[in-house]
Amino acid sequence: MEKRLAFTTTIPVEVIIAAGYRPVDLNNVFVSSPDAPLLVEQAEIAGFPRSCCAWIKGIFEAFKKSRDTLPVDVFVAVTEGDCSNAKVLKELIDLERGAQSYLFPFPQDRSPEAMRNEIDKFATFLGTTVAAAEQVRHDLRPLRKSLERLDDLSWRYPGLVKGIENHLMLVSASDFNGDPVVFRKEAERLVAEKEELLKSGNYPKELKPLAYLGVPPIFDLYSFLEEKGGVVVFNEIQREFAMPGEFPDLTAQYLSYSYPYSAEYRFAKAIGELRRRKVAGIIHYVQSFCHRQIEDIILRRMVAAANLDIPIITIEGDKPQRELDGRQKTRLEAFIETL
Ligand code: SF4
Numbered sequence: 001m002e003k004r005l006a007f008t009t010t011i012p013v014e015v016i017i018a019a020g021y022r023p024v025d026l027n028n029v030f031v032s033s034p035d036a037p038l039l040v041e042q043a044e045i046a047g048f049p050r051s052c053c054a055w056i057k058g059i060f061e062a063f064k065k066s067r068d069t070l071p072v073d074v075f076v077a078v079t080e081g082d083c084s085n086a087k088v089l090k091e092l093i094d095l096e097r098g099a100q101s102y103l104f105p106f107p108q109d110r111s112p113e114a115m116r117n118e119i120d121k122f123a124t125f126l127g128t129t130v131a132a133a134e135q136v137r138h139d140l141r142p143l144r145k146s147l148e149r150l151d152d153l154s155w156r157y158p159g160l161v162k163g164i165e166n167h168l169m170l171v172s173a174s175d176f177n178g179d180p181v182v183f184r185k186e187a188e189r190l191v192a193e194k195e196e197l198l199k200s201g202n203y204p205k206e207l208k209p210l211a212y213l214g215v216p217p218i219f220d221l222y223s224f225l226e227e228k229g230g231v232v233v234f235n236e237i238q239r240e241f242a243m244p245g246e247f248p249d250l251t252a253q254y255l256s257y258s259y260p261y262s263a264e265y266r267f268a269k270a271i272g273e274l275r276r277r278k279v280a281g282i283i284h285y286v287q288s289f290c291h292r293q294i295e296d297i298i299l300r301r302m303v304a305a306a307n308l309d310i311p312i313i314t315i316e317g318d319k320p321q322r323e324l325d326g327r328q329k330t331r332l333e334a335f336i337e338t339l
Pocket residue numbers: 053054055056082083084085215287289290291292
């Protein structure tokens with residue numbers, strides 16, 4: 001049976017594939033489960049505090065559930081550059097047994113030498129080499145190019161690509177839904193469909209272009225935004241998962257990837273895209289009980305310092321829910337109306 005490697009956030013997936021593992025992003029397993037609210041509840045029954053981020057609870061239960069269906073052979077938690085909760089999560093999963101575990105730290109000084117070293121250590125741990133992972137990087141280029149094209153179409157022609165389509169394709173680039181070959185076909189099919197739609201001109205053209213910044217949402221807010229006249233043309237972190245651009249090697253690629261580094265580095269990169277995409281408004285999503293909520297202050301200061309006259313709304317999400325609650329809807333609707 002195929003070996004599976006599960007992780008808490010994007011790590012060098014090229015190494016995982018080179019070592020013959022199927023990558024599994026537990027965030028995607030959790031949030032796409034029809035039982036996502038139940039998984040959070042089960043984690044709370046198991047003792048997770050109410051004041052702990054729902055993603056951590058969901059990841060833990062998704063891991064446990066996978067033991068009964070498709071067992072995980074290796075579990076990787078990202079410690080530096082993601083979430084301090086991940087350290088304890090790794091210890092908890094060690095207690096559960098059944099999988100080898102590994103801590104992957106993104107070097108916070110963004111030093112090429114340290115990054116190279118971490119990729120090399122990870123490859124050695126999985127029994128592969130950096131050279132094999134570089135070959136996988138090369139093989140993944142057409143897939144990453146298709147994702148880049150989809151993202152490009154999203155902002156060049158607001159309304160052509162739905163916000164949820166952009167979100168789902170880019171966020172899935174963390175593990176390619178477990179199968180890069182199938183995922184590449186899916187990405188190419190969607191791009192071809194959008195190119196056809198562009199030629200026909202038959203898509204909504206009056207939607208206001210919006211940016212979505214912050215960790216991926218725990219619920220779908222894209223459909224509501226489109227109902228109210230806005231469309232997300234920039235999904236910040238999701239785009240980072242897709243790693244668009246040309247890089248000489250894995251080290252450069254994972255140093256450019258902004259999510260695990262400082263808020264200042266992340267937002268400086270995002271501000272370049274906000275300018276390029278000429279967005280009318282910014283939605284900053286923050287997760288309840290997440291340290292990244294404080295980054296809202298940094299974002300607002302940096303946007304002001306960059307003289308970007310773009311209104312920002314901060315939306316907080318807690319648990320997975322089928323649709324936005326009344327307050328979230330009212331605030332977003334009013335925000336779009338003011339743009
Ligand atoms: S949303 Fe924040 S607290 Fe939750 S897992 Fe992600 S980084 Fe950690």
